[in-house]
Amino acid sequence: MKKPIKKTVLIAEDDSGIVEVMSIVLQEAGYEVIIAETKKKILESITLHKPGLLLLDIWLSGENGEIIARELKNTPATTSLPIIIISANTQTEAIAKAAGADAFLAKPFDLDQLIGMVSRYISS
Numbered sequence: 001m002k003k004p005i006k007k008t009v010l011i012a013e014d015d016s017g018i019v020e021v022m023s024i025v026l027q028e029a030g031y032e033v034i035i036a037e038t039k040k041k042i043l044e045s046i047t048l049h050k051p052g053l054l055l056l057d058i059w060l061s062g063e064n065g066e067i068i069a070r071e072l073k074n075t076p077a078t079t080s081l082p083i084i085i086i087s088a089n090t091q092t093e094a095i096a097k098a099a100g101a102d103a104f105l106a107k108p109f110d111l112d113q114l115i116g117m118v119s120r121y122i123s124s
Contacts, residue, residue, distance in 0.1 A: 008032040009118060010051040012042050013086070014061045022055065025111050026118065039063050046078060052122040058087035058095060066099040073100035082121040
């Protein structure tokens, strides 16, 4: 019997406006959304909710999303968690690759692009 796909998305972003828009769009697309603004909350949310995907901002309340992504990808329990780095940084693609993230999304991004990318990685 095939295991059902977990349709929970963890958004690690500290800009409340971006969080609100992403949450609404993802919820309308049928995803459960969890929000985390710090590394501690990210780790707690992963343990508690076992999300199917992490949308991770590079600059997160003074914490470095690249380092968080690298740590998650190097930890056996979270190595298979798909991570999409989101940032307005012009080096987003290089940072995402260096961190071992599965993909990146440059801000500002198209909401259809967000949904497409989430659906591609959450179901793989």
